Amino acid sequence: MSFIPKIAALAAAGLVLTACGGTTKDDTKTEAPVANTSATADAGAPLKEGLKIAFLPKQINNPYFTIADKGGAEAVTAFKGESKEVGPSDASASSQVSYINTLTQQKQDVIVISANDSNAVVPALKTARAAGIKVVTYDSDAAPEGRDVFINQASPEDLGRTEVQVLAKQLDYKGKIAVLSATPNATNQNTWIDFMKDELKKPEYKDMELVKVAYGNDEDQKSFTETQGLLKSYPDLKGIISPTTVGISAAARYLSGSQYKGKVALTGLGTPNQMRKFVKDGTVKEFELWNPADLGYLAAYAGGALASGQITGKEGEKFTAGKLGEKTIGKDGVVLLGPPTVFNADNIDSFDF
Incomplete structure (x- = not known):
C-alpha cells in the first residue's frame, strides 16, 4: 500500500458482522475488579493455537467494519484460532453491553471491540477481564481501565x-x-x-x-x-x-x-x-x-499475543503481527497501525477495498 508524503506522520487500526445468538441482563452498573496487571510478558512464548477471539464492532453491516472483520478473520485463521463476529445493528452508547456479557459467559479468550461509548462499556469489560478474558479495543477506544491494549488507526x-x-x-x-x-x-x-x-x-x-x-x-x-x-x-x-x-x-x-x-x-x-x-x-x-483489513488483522494478532502471554499491554513490549511485522506498544497501551493513504483520481483504481 503506497502512502502520500504529506501524511507520513500519520499512523493507524478497525472491525465486524453477525448478530449475537443470545444476550444477558445489562449489568453496566456492576463494578468488577480488573484482571491482574502484574503479569510478566514472555516475548518468546509461542502463539497459542485454538484461541477463541470475538469481534464486536460499533455496528454490524457497516462497510468499514465488514472489511476490517475479514482482515481479523484472516489473522485468526493464520494462527489457527477460532473467530466470531457479533454486534448491534445500531451504534447507541449501551448497545454493546449485552454482547460483552454474553461473550464473557461463553468464555472467549479475547474480545476485540470498537467502543460506541468510551465509558458505557467499561463495567462489562472489567467483568470480562476479571474472568481472564483479554480485551483489545480498535478504531474507537474505551477508557483504559476497560482494556489491555488499543489498536489505533492513526495519531x-x-x-x-x-x-x-x-x-x-x-x-x-x-x-x-x-x-x-x-x-x-x-x-x-x-x-x-x-x-x-x-x-x-x-x-x-x-x-x-x-x-x-x-x-x-x-x-x-x-x-x-x-x-x-x-x-x-x-x-x-x-x-x-x-x-x-x-x-x-x-x-x-x-x-x-x-x-x-x-x-x-x-x-x-x-x-x-x-x-x-x-x-x-x-x-x-x-x-x-488506512486499510481497514489491516486494522482488524493487527487487532487479532494483538489479542493472540495477549492471550499467549507474549505481551501484557505495557509500554515498550513488542509482538509480531504476521505480515504486518513487529509492533511496539506505546504509551497508555496504544499500538499504531501505520500511515493512511490519500485517495484521488490518480490512484484510486489501484485499491480494492
Whole structure:
C-alpha cells in the first residue's frame, strides 16, 4: 500500500458482522475488579493455537467494519484460532453491553471491540477481564481501565489536523465549513474533531469558520439528511469534513445529485470502493483512510499475543503481527497501525477495498 508524503506522520487500526445468538441482563452498573496487571510478558512464548477471539464492532453491516472483520478473520485463521463476529445493528452508547456479557459467559479468550461509548462499556469489560478474558479495543477506544491494549488507526492529532489541511487547500483557505460526524459519544471522532478545531485556530485559517458539527449516527439515511440540513441552514457553506465512512459516502451521494456539486468541497475518511464513483464524477477530489483489513488483522494478532502471554499491554513490549511485522506498544497501551493513504483520481483504481 503506497502512502502520500504529506501524511507520513500519520499512523493507524478497525472491525465486524453477525448478530449475537443470545444476550444477558445489562449489568453496566456492576463494578468488577480488573484482571491482574502484574503479569510478566514472555516475548518468546509461542502463539497459542485454538484461541477463541470475538469481534464486536460499533455496528454490524457497516462497510468499514465488514472489511476490517475479514482482515481479523484472516489473522485468526493464520494462527489457527477460532473467530466470531457479533454486534448491534445500531451504534447507541449501551448497545454493546449485552454482547460483552454474553461473550464473557461463553468464555472467549479475547474480545476485540470498537467502543460506541468510551465509558458505557467499561463495567462489562472489567467483568470480562476479571474472568481472564483479554480485551483489545480498535478504531474507537474505551477508557483504559476497560482494556489491555488499543489498536489505533492513526495519531489522533495528525489525523484531525490533516483533514483540515486537505480541505483548506481545496478552498484556498476561505469559507464556512462543517463537520459531519458519527455519534456524539464516539471517542475517536470527538478526539479528531478537537484537533480540527485547534488546527483552525492557526493564522492561516483566519478566513475559515467552522459553523456546525452535525451527527449522522453512522446511519446512511440520517447522514444524507444531515448533509441536506447543513446546506439548507448554511447555503454559503464551502466545505464538509466527514471522518466516518458512512457519513462521507452519504454526503457525497447527496452532493452528487444536487446543485452544490462542484461548489461544496467534501473530504473525510472513506473506502475506495465506496468513493470511487464520486471521485470520478468530480464530487470529491481527495479523501483519506488506512486499510481497514489491516486494522482488524493487527487487532487479532494483538489479542493472540495477549492471550499467549507474549505481551501484557505495557509500554515498550513488542509482538509480531504476521505480515504486518513487529509492533511496539506505546504509551497508555496504544499500538499504531501505520500511515493512511490519500485517495484521488490518480490512484484510486489501484485499491480494492
